[in-house]
Amino acid sequence: MSSSPSQKNKKPKKEKLIFFIFFIIHITSISCKFQSQTNEQQNSILNILLINLMSNLQNATELQTVARKKIGILPNSIPGSESDTIEKIALGNKLFRDNKLSSNHVQSCLTCHPLDGNAAGMDRQSTSRGTFGQIGKRNTPTILNVGFLSFLFWDGRRDTLYNQAIDPFINPLEMSLPSDTELLTRIQNDSSYTSFFANAFPDSPSPSLHSIRLALVAFERSLVSKSRFDDFLESNVQALENSEMAGLRIFLDVGCNNCHTQNLLGGSQFSKLDSKYSYNPNDLGRSEFTGNPADNFFFKVPPLRNVALTPPYFHDGSVPTLKEAVKRMNQYNLNRNINDSEIELIVSFLKSLSDKTKIN
Numbered sequence: 001m002s003s004s005p006s007q008k009n010k011k012p013k014k015e016k017l018i019f020f021i022f023f024i025i026h027i028t029s030i031s032c033k034f035q036s037q038t039n040e041q042q043n044s045i046l047n048i049l050l051i052n053l054m055s056n057l058q059n060a061t062e063l064q065t066v067a068r069k070k071i072g073i074l075p076n077s078i079p080g081s082e083s084d085t086i087e088k089i090a091l092g093n094k095l096f097r098d099n100k101l102s103s104n105h106v107q108s109c110l111t112c113h114p115l116d117g118n119a120a121g122m123d124r125q126s127t128s129r130g131t132f133g134q135i136g137k138r139n140t141p142t143i144l145n146v147g148f149l150s151f152l153f154w155d156g157r158r159d160t161l162y163n164q165a166i167d168p169f170i171n172p173l174e175m176s177l178p179s180d181t182e183l184l185t186r187i188q189n190d191s192s193y194t195s196f197f198a199n200a201f202p203d204s205p206s207p208s209l210h211s212i213r214l215a216l217v218a219f220e221r222s223l224v225s226k227s228r229f230d231d232f233l234e235s236n237v238q239a240l241e242n243s244e245m246a247g248l249r250i251f252l253d254v255g256c257n258n259c260h261t262q263n264l265l266g267g268s269q270f271s272k273l274d275s276k277y278s279y280n281p282n283d284l285g286r287s288e289f290t291g292n293p294a295d296n297f298f299f300k301v302p303p304l305r306n307v308a309l310t311p312p313y314f315h316d317g318s319v320p321t322l323k324e325a326v327k328r329m330n331q332y333n334l335n336r337n338i339n340d341s342e343i344e345l346i347v348s349f350l351k352s353l354s355d356k357t358k359i360n
Contacts, residue, residue, distance in 0.1 A: 060237040063245055070252055072263040073233045074305075077224065078147035084218035087199040092219025094196055095212065101169055101186060102131045103176035109168060113143040118358045120144055120309035121223065126317030131176040137283045139317035141302065142310050144355065147221040149267045154299045154315045156270060157289040165216040166209065184209055225306055225355035232352075240352055247349025250342050254334050264303035265353070272298045274332035280316060308351040309358055323347050 095101065096109045112128045113121050121143035127136045138154045146152070147161055158164035168174045169183045177183050187193050187207045198205040200215055231239035240248070251257065260266040270286050273279075279297045287295035299315040312318065313325040326343050338346070 060240075060245060063249060064232060064237050066252065067248060068233055070257055071233070071265060074145070074148070074224075074230055074263040078145075078221040081147070081218070081221040084221055085200065087196075088201075088215050088218035089222050091193075091196040091200040092215040092217070092222075094193070095187075095216055096219055100190065101175065101177070101183060103178075104131055107131045107175055109175075112140045112174075115143070115223070118309070120225075120306045120355065120358050121146075122310045124311055126312050128174075130171075130173045134173045134176075136173045137280065138315050139312065142306055143220060144223050144225045144306050145264060145303065146223065147217075148264055149303070151267065151270075151300055155286045155289045156300050161217040161220055162213050165213040165220075180209055184212070187212065226357075227305065227353050227355055229349075229352045241348070243345055243348040244352045245349075247345035247347065248352075250338065251346055251349055254336055254338060256329075256334070256346070259301045259333065260304050261301075264305055266301045266303035269301050270295070270298040271301050271333070272296075277328075277332060283316070285315070304350060305353045306355055306358070308347075308354050322350060326350075 096113075099105050099108045099111075102108065107130070112123050112125075114123055115121055122140045125140065127138060128140045129135055141154070150159060152158040152161070152164045158167065166180050166183065170177050170180055177186075184207060193207060194205075197207050197211065201211050204211065228239045228244075257265065259269065259271055261268050272285075284296050286298040286300075287293055289295075302315075307313075308322055311322065312320045313322065314328075319325045319328060323343060326346050330338050330343065
């Protein structure tokens with residue numbers, strides 16, 4: 001639920017008041033510990049603490065301003081979701097979880113995009129297996145925040161959730177249905193869907209490919225994550241640890257955000273890694289969609305939100321850990337070399353991008 005402008009203005013004031021109260025309590029407790037010292041010594045210590053605290057707060061505020069400008073705040077809802085009713089989302093959720101919509105009734109969308117518990121919308125496999133054990137060429141992307149993306153799939157072959165919605169059901173490497181007609185027939189013959197379609201589309205309750213797409217889109221648009229980094233950007237400059245803020249500074253200073261752009265930190269452009277990277281000659285990337293040889297081995301720059309929850313990494317799932325992925329990008333694409341300590345700090349920052357409900 002969105003807040004009114006007046007409510008938004010009050011929030012920072014409230015946080016500042018809470019911060020001030022805790023600061024006074026903290027200072028009071030410290031002063032009690034130093035009762036044996038002179039007033040002059042106590043005042044000197046307290047002044048140093050106050051100066052350091054205010055300096056840290058100022059640095060965090062300045063970093064917040066820079067991050068807002070270079071990255072931007074993620075909206076609380078996905079454009080177009082205004083028309084997504086609870087009933088449409090419920091139907092989409094049912095379709096998303098239905099094993100019977102795969103060729104041999106053993107796989108659903110949820111199989112490769114698990115969401116329950118701490119799962120962050122991908123199966124943590126290098127490449128996923130299809131209904132008959134077929135191995136795909138590419139790593140499964142997270143489905144969290146997918147509605148914000150302008151390009152879908154690693155090659156960007158779809159540009160809207162609506163156009164993408166049915167593809168996995170009829171992809172021979174995924175759920176392997178022979179056609180979208182078969183998908184529709186299975187749903188029409190399943191009485192458990194009757195009330196769901198009637199509630200979601202009371203004016204046209206009979207299932208159709210159009211309504212199936214709309215329901216899946218509504219469900220996918222409901223999957224918006226919220227991280228401590230969002231809290232930091234919006235109002236709370238104390239939301240990040242010092243190491244995370246240091247990692248953010250390095251991330252911006254070395255130009256990671258030149259490719260991992262905007263509020264998703266990626267997903268809006270395509271890139272080819274340095275020649276040091278060993279590409280699979282059987283996966284040409286974006287050119288398989290565009291037909292342009294100049295696009296050979298170009299893949300979508302992945303968004304980094306929830307990246308700590310979605311190993312392994314790169315389009316082929318060939319990199320097992322986040323630290324190794326940052327090291328590789330240091331070798332391939334960064335403006336300057338960074339040392340191991342800086343890599344650790346960047347990783348620390350990237351962990352702050354994880355959805356708060358998905359962390360133990």
